Amino acid sequence: MNRPVRNFIRAESFPLLVVVVLAGAGLAVLRPEFTKEFNLYVLLFDISGSMLVAFSQMMVIATGGMSLAVGATGGLSAVLAAGLMVSYGVPVEVAVVVGLLAGIAMGFANGFLTVKTGINPFIITLATSAAYEGTNFGITSSNPYYDLPTQFTDFGQARTSMFPHPLLISILVAVALGFVLYRTVVGRSILAVGGNARAAEMAGIHVGRTIVIAHVISGFLAALGGLMLMARLGNGSPTIGSQWLLPSFATVLIGGALLAGGKVSITGAILGCALLALIANGLVIFRADPYWVTFLEGALILAAVGLNQLRSTSTRQSIRPRPQAQPMPATK
Amino acid sequence: MRHRSRAIDLWDRFGLLTIVLVSWLVFALFADGFTSDFNIFSVGRAVAVSVVIGLAQMVVIATGGMNISVGAIGGVSAMFTGWLLEGVGVPVPIAILGGIGMGAALGAINGILIVRTGINSFIITLGTASVFSGLMYVVTKVQAFRNLPPDFIDIGQTRWLGVSPLVWAMVFTCAFLWFLYRGTTLGRQMLATGANPRTARLSGVPVNRIIAVTHMLSGALAGLAGVMLLLRIGSAIPTIGGDWVLPSFAAPAVGGTLLSGGVVSVVGTFIGGLLLATIGNGLTLLNVPSFWVELTTGLVLLLAVLLDRARTLAVLRSRTGVQQPAASAAAKVEM
Numbered sequence: 025m026n027r028p029v030r031n032f033i034r035a036e037s038f039p040l041l042v043v044v045v046l047a048g049a050g051l052a053v054l055r056p057e058f059t060k061e062f063n064l065y066v067l068l069f070d071i072s073g074s075m076l077v078a079f080s081q082m083m084v085i086a087t088g089g090m091s092l093a094v095g096a097t098g099g100l101s102a103v104l105a106a107g108l109m110v111s112y113g114v115p116v117e118v119a120v121v122v123g124l125l126a127g128i129a130m131g132f133a134n135g136f137l138t139v140k141t142g143i144n145p146f147i148i149t150l151a152t153s154a155a156y157e158g159t160n161f162g163i164t165s166s167n168p169y170y171d172l173p174t175q176f177t178d179f180g181q182a183r184t185s186m187f188p189h190p191l192l193i194s195i196l197v198a199v200a201l202g203f204v205l206y207r208t209v210v211g212r213s214i215l216a217v218g219g220n221a222r223a224a225e226m227a228g229i230h231v232g233r234t235i236v237i238a239h240v241i242s243g244f245l246a247a248l249g250g251l252m253l254m255a256r257l258g259n260g261s262p263t264i265g266s267q268w269l270l271p272s273f274a275t276v277l278i279g280g281a282l283l284a285g286g287k288v289s290i291t292g293a294i295l296g297c298a299l300l301a302l303i304a305n306g307l308v309i310f311r312a313d314p315y316w317v318t319f320l321e322g323a324l325i326l327a328a329v330g331l332n333q334l335r336s337t338s339t340r341q342s343i344r345p346r347p348q349a350q351p352m353p354a355t356k
Numbered sequence: 357m358r359h360r361s362r363a364i365d366l367w368d369r370f371g372l373l374t375i376v377l378v379s380w381l382v383f384a385l386f387a388d389g390f391t392s393d394f395n396i397f398s399v400g401r402a403v404a405v406s407v408v409i410g411l412a413q414m415v416v417i418a419t420g421g422m423n424i425s426v427g428a429i430g431g432v433s434a435m436f437t438g439w440l441l442e443g444v445g446v447p448v449p450i451a452i453l454g455g456i457g458m459g460a461a462l463g464a465i466n467g468i469l470i471v472r473t474g475i476n477s478f479i480i481t482l483g484t485a486s487v488f489s490g491l492m493y494v495v496t497k498v499q500a501f502r503n504l505p506p507d508f509i510d511i512g513q514t515r516w517l518g519v520s521p522l523v524w525a526m527v528f529t530c531a532f533l534w535f536l537y538r539g540t541t542l543g544r545q546m547l548a549t550g551a552n553p554r555t556a557r558l559s560g561v562p563v564n565r566i567i568a569v570t571h572m573l574s575g576a577l578a579g580l581a582g583v584m585l586l587l588r589i590g591s592a593i594p595t596i597g598g599d600w601v602l603p604s605f606a607a608p609a610v611g612g613t614l615l616s617g618g619v620v621s622v623v624g625t626f627i628g629g630l631l632l633a634t635i636g637n638g639l640t641l642l643n644v645p646s647f648w649v650e651l652t653t654g655l656v657l658l659l660a661v662l663l664d665r666a667r668t669l670a671v672l673r674s675r676t677g678v679q680q681p682a683a684s685a686a687a688k689v690e691m
């Protein structure tokens with residue numbers, strides 16, 4: 025076997041890719057309606073939306089933190105933009121930019137509070153997510169903004185055969201994040217802080233600033249996800265983002281990221297999104313109880329972290345075999 | 357703790373209680389009907405439920421973990437009790453014990469998974485939360501049990517010695533936990549585990565067993581809270597527990613239970629739950645839309661942890677300032 029193929033097969037995400045391909049192939053064989061163009065379009069749109077949500081969580085997990093406010097940030101940003109467009113007639117471009125800036129500001133607030141107080145990010149983002157969500161429902165009075173400008177919704181619903189145009193944004197974001205994380209100082213710092221904050225600090229990395237930057241990127245991505253979902257839905261619903269918490273962790277962890285930080289996988293996260301989307305889609309096609317999705321998401325999180333744990337233990341053992349564990353085998 | 361300043365000492369003793377009293381005063385003045393007999397009765401029931409939810413989280417926080425599945429366990433237990441009463445027709449006391457037992461069993465599953473895998477409690481309970489409620493949705497087909505027997509419903513409506521039985525349940529639970537932490541080896545071992553698991557293990561505390569038992573206790577308390585809420589609203593709805601995560605952390609955090617573990621305050625959690633339920637009720641009476649209650653709860657939680665942080669730093673500063681200036685470097689790293 026030549027080298028690229030071998031590397032491809034040995035890549036950490038390869039087993040997950042096999043699972044995703046098998047799941048897709050299985051559905052295609054068992055149910056012809058799976059391969060209908062519209063179904064594939066829906067599937068791809070789901071994936072492109074959940075990719076942004078996953079990336080948003082992934083950036084914070086990379087620093088060893090977490091954000092419970094991903095959904096609330098996406099929801100409030102989307103609703104703010106919708107309010108500006110519908111109630112104040114602000115041009116679409118301006119409203120979108122304001123929505124994204126709002127996401128950045130909310131991410132900044134999360135990061136700033138976490139760093140300045142030293143309180144763990146779980147509790148900070150639990151509190152801020154309640155604040156953001158409360159504000160969201162306060163602004164909308166729990167009623168969606170209908171009549172979004174067609175210029176905005178047209179983009180969200182545009183597709184070329186089965187490829188939704190928003191997918192392009194998600195792919196661009198994935199490429200950009202890959203570049204930032206692995207080729208820039210900021211990205212390397214984010215991973216270094218997640219790997220070992222103390223060592224990173226001693227290596228001269230500004231830990232606090234790095235964590236704030238990760239939260240800011242996370243807020244931006246959450247806002248982008250919220251806006252994209254809103255453009256597709258065609259209305260500014262206050263419930264956008266309310267169901268993101270579990271999938272945001274599930275996709276990232278299935279993708280092989282460590283919750284402790286320092287290690288994330290963009291490819292893995294995308295495959296995680298694909299897997300969850302396939303499961304949801306498959307349940308719909310088989311007319312199964314949709315509530316199995318909740319169950320399976322939870323079960324997949326447990327399976328994913330369990331596998332990660334196994335892998336890290338076995339890696340540790342193979343790298344550093346216990347002294348005097350067993351007599352060395354004489355022959356091989 | 358000898359070097360605390362006087363202001364911090366005063367705040368620790370009376371600060372929270374003062375806030376509760378001020379909020380009562382404000383609502384009594386501005387919210388019509390806040391002091392009516394009926395409202396006090398219904399606030400009492402709400403307080404009872406929210407305190408027990410807080411306690412379910414508190415016991416896990418004390419060991420340095422967290423339990424995201426309190427709401428899921430509460431919901432499953434409430435639905436299970438509803439099914440026992442309506443579907444099976446068992447006597448009321450058995451149904452109530454069944455609900456609590458279901459909670460304990462689910463909590464034990466959490467505990468065993470956490471101890472066996474060594475994975476942190478946040479992610480395990482996040483996963484099990486959706487496993488538990490997902491299974492419950494599938495099994496019940498998201499149908500409520502609305503025809504509960506009258507002798508069960510009555511418990512939620514009647515008064516024993518002037519107050520709702522739910523309040524008595526809450527008082528007994530608080531007393532039980534207070535005794536657990538003050539007077540038993542198990543309770544002290546839980547706190548030792550939370551303060552420093554490594555030291556605890558070296559001192560002979562069976563840390564893993566303690567963590568598993570704590571999660572079982574938390575599950576039982578969440579189950580109790582589910583059953584109490586069932587008594588309060590009178591029918592078993594699958595959405596019970598869906599919004600418990602925030603208040604479950606807010607009540608102990610407001611009450612001074614440190615999120616880092618090792619410290620616990622049953623009385624504080626009681627006052628925290630009291631404050632949250634009072635604010636919720638008062639805002640509703642003032643016709644404030646319900647979503648502002650969530651916003652307020654979030655802000656109260658944020659304020660509580662920030663105050664707690666400031667207090668810890670002040671204590672550290674006063675201690676290190678007087679005795680050992682060299683320790684400030686260590687304190688800084690700890691931040």
